[in-house]
Amino acid sequence: MPSEVKLEEKAAADGFLDGRLSVLQPVRGARAGIDPVFLAASIKAKSGERILDVGAGVGVASLCLGWRLDVCVWGLEFHPWLTDLFSRNIKDNNFGGRIHAVEGDLFAPVKHLEARGLEQNGFDHIFTNPPFYTGFDATPPSGGLRALAHINDAGLDKWLRRCCGFLRSGGSLSVIYPASALGELLPAASKRLGGICLYFLWSGESQPASRVLLRGTLGSKAPLRVLPGMTLHHPDGSYSPAAQAVLRNGAEIAMG
Secondary structure, eight states: OOOTTTTOOOEEEEEEEETTTTEEESSSSOOOOOOOHHHHTTTOOOOTTTTEEEOOSHHHHHHHHHHHHEEEEEESHHHHHHHHHHHHHHTTTOOTTTTTEEEEEEESOHHHTTTTTTOOOOOEEEEEOOBOOOOOOOOOOOOHHHHHHHHOOOHHHHHHHEEEEEEEEEEEEEEEEEEEGGGHHHHHHHHEEEEEEEEEEEETTTTTEEEEEEEEEOOOOOOEEEOOEEEOOTSSSOOOOHHHHHHHHHHOOOOO
């Protein structure tokens, strides 16, 4: 590889689900952590259902879900190089035919996305880890791919509205988001979804929640439910047994 190639354009393989998955991702920049693993664990689906991963990156959430469930996943990613890594990860982990990497912009004209196989009202479930900074935030992460992964100039409301356009009636949308931004997430989701469930990921005992998982159903009139959630860490910083079950063994998070 030429020396002038930027460091964020170099990739290396990382293990997920205790090494069951080997995932190429950038050495620096838009690197997947635990969020997509927990997001994938929150999805409940039947064999053969169609699922869309919006903002898929290198495909960690899609791959984790495909490892646990016999479903068909399409992953939409804006950045061409990340989409290429996603495609390589599908092949390297033997998910060809069940997981599909799609390069495209969520806000592109509908006909352009439909030409790539992303039909409006065509999916049983959608999951997304949206960028959680806007272009007006004072301190977004710096660096090309890292900034791209975290900045959403359109705003969360428009992001979720576009996601919901791909859902069939009765389909579900699942989101992982900073718990501190629940005041933004819940109103945006409530405009379009019912039967919303909230599941908090607590940093530790007596510690604030770091993330919230939200799931809602298109067309549902059921009331909001707040579920018990999960404590991620012991006081010494090690993962709790419940967190390890998800991160190491791909266990499902029961959200009703």
